[in-house]
Amino acid sequence: MALRAPTHVTAAHRDAMEANPWFAALPRAQRDALLSVAEVHHLARGTMLYRQGDGGDGISGGFYGLASGFIKVSTLRQDGREAILALLEPGNWFGEIALIDGSLRSHDATALADAEVLVVTRAAFDRQMRELAFAQAMALLLAHRVRGLYDLMENATLRDLRSRVARRLLALARGDVTQSPQMRREIALPQEAIAMMLGVTRQTLSKELHALAAQGVLTVGYGRIEIHSFEALQAAAG
Numbered sequence: 001m002a003l004r005a006p007t008h009v010t011a012a013h014r015d016a017m018e019a020n021p022w023f024a025a026l027p028r029a030q031r032d033a034l035l036s037v038a039e040v041h042h043l044a045r046g047t048m049l050y051r052q053g054d055g056g057d058g059i060s061g062g063f064y065g066l067a068s069g070f071i072k073v074s075t076l077r078q079d080g081r082e083a084i085l086a087l088l089e090p091g092n093w094f095g096e097i098a099l100i101d102g103s104l105r106s107h108d109a110t111a112l113a114d115a116e117v118l119v120v121t122r123a124a125f126d127r128q129m130r131e132l133a134f135a136q137a138m139a140l141l142l143a144h145r146v147r148g149l150y151d152l153m154e155n156a157t158l159r160d161l162r163s164r165v166a167r168r169l170l171a172l173a174r175g176d177v178t179q180s181p182q183m184r185r186e187i188a189l190p191q192e193a194i195a196m197m198l199g200v201t202r203q204t205l206s207k208e209l210h211a212l213a214a215q216g217v218l219t220v221g222y223g224r225i226e227i228h229s230f231e232a233l234q235a236a237a238g
Contacts, residue, residue: 006039020091038118043111069115084196166237
């Protein structure tokens with residue numbers, strides 16, 4: 001799975017993780033404690049960190065921090081097509097649900113580019129959870145996840161496709177799972193990946209993107225989308 005043997009967390013890894021709002025809000029003692037028990041694993045592009053149904057106490061059963069690269073969280077539909085549930089960028093921690101409830105992995109996690117992943121073992125995670133400050137922080141992280149799931153359910157059941165596309169673009173502009181308060185104007189992601197997030201074909205997504213482009217909301221390029229007006233995109237999102 002790894003490009004090479006695991007290494008220790010460096011100052012550069014710490015800086016990458018502290019750019020994330022959730023991790024930066026942790027007390028210094030909890031940040032230091034978590035990083036001190038993490039090992040850095042190097043993943044090649046296309047490598048699966050874990051698969052749906054994985055469990056146990058090995059690398060596939062850990063708590064993870066993404067220090068560099070990108071990870072897609074996905075699952076296979078009954079017809080064999082892949083659905084992308086989320087895109088993880090540097091700074092994000094993930095994989096906590098299976099450690100908290102003792103269940104198997106509910107989805108796949110795959111490196112979209114060469115990546116460095118901080119791995120905290122199940123035993124080390126359990127020790128951290130005995131600390132009140134860390135347990136409270138994990139509760140906040142899970143609350144954020146639940147709100148995101150409710151938002152996805154609302155989009156799928158109540159909103160038309162134009163609104164769903166606009167809302168996904170706004171989420172990606174904030175780093176998707178990261179949900180940074182700062183929004184970026186360029187989304188460097190292939191249309192195929194965005195279509196898989198929405199559960200539609202690339203052709204269907206392209207039609208909606210070009211309709212927004214005709215309104216001057218954005219520009220569609222090769223492997224990227226440039227947003228010209230967040231206000232207009234927000235209006236399209238409803």
